[in-house]
Amino acid sequence: EDQVTQSPEALRLQEGESSSLNCSYTVSGLRGLFWYRQDPGKGPEFLFTLYSAGEEKEKERLKATLTKKESFLHITAPKPEDSATYLCAVRDNNDMRFGAGTRLTVKP
Amino acid sequence: NAGVTQTPKFRVLKTGQSMTLLCAQDMNHEYMYWYRQDPGMGLRLIHYSVGEGTTAKGEVPDGYNVSRLKKQNFLLGLESAAPSQTSVYFCASSSRDRGFYGYTFGSGTRLTVV
Numbered sequence: 001e002d003q004v005t006q007s008p009e010a011l012r013l014q015e016g017e018s019s020s021l022n023c024s025y026t027v028s029g030l031r032g033l034f035w036y037r038q039d040p041g042k043g044p045e046f047l048f049t050l051y052s053a054g055e056e057k058e059k060e061r062l063k064a065t066l067t068k069k070e071s072f073l074h075i076t077a078p079k080p081e082d083s084a085t086y087l088c089a090v091r092d093n094n095d096m097r098f099g100a101g102t103r104l105t106v107k108p
Numbered sequence: 109n110a111g112v113t114q115t116p117k118f119r120v121l122k123t124g125q126s127m128t129l130l131c132a133q134d135m136n137h138e139y140m141y142w143y144r145q146d147p148g149m150g151l152r153l154i155h156y157s158v159g160e161g162t163t164a165k166g167e168v169p170d171g172y173n174v175s176r177l178k179k180q181n182f183l184l185g186l187e188s189a190a191p192s193q194t195s196v197y198f199c200a201s202s203s204r205d206r207g208f209y210g211y212t213f214g215s216g217t218r219l220t221v222v
Contacts, residue, residue, distance in 0.1 A: 042216070098151040
């Protein structure tokens with residue numbers, strides 16, 4: 001069965017302390033890996049789509065990378081406003097499957 | 109830019125009551141989806157639609173029904189609510205390519221069944 005596992009479940013950083021979030025997946029026929037940001041009480045907001053191993057996407061302090069088995073969301077010099085839950089999702093030929101998310105807290 | 113609008117935002121139901129959640133999108137998207145989000149679990153697909161007049165079951169369809177009579181609206185119904193249906197419900201939409209640019213989500217409906 002296709003699975004998407006995100007780690008860690010929660011991450012607390014000091015402002016400026018760079019780190020990475022992990023999304024590992026098992027899926028046959030990957031047709032896209034997606035990263036979303038979700039703020040409390042709101043719906044997920046689309047960030048990136050990655051399609052092939054080696055691909056990278058960047059947006060402000062965020063950079064997403066993809067290998068054949070996992071994706072990383074790198075956060076460089078985070079700010080308190082980066083605090084949110086980050087979700088990844090994997091699409092195969094038929095389904096879009098979401099991970100449980102990593103809850104990121106950035107303290108000033 | 110309204111995007112995806114869900115109503116209501118909050119609701120408390122008694123066991124056995126029925127209700128309908130409304131989702132409306134103004135982006136002319138073909139695909140629409142209903143998800144539920146529970147603590148510690150990823151978003152799980154309830155039902156989806158690939159176009160006006162069509163619906164299909166997702167991962168967790170039991171206890172729910174849907175209708176898509178108009179392209180811009182997707183309704184989720186609970187015929188006889190159960191405490192296990194306490195959750196946050198999200199509607200999403202995407203263009204014909206089924207999420208190349210990701211899904212656009214609504215802000216959610218928090219449902220409590222007592």
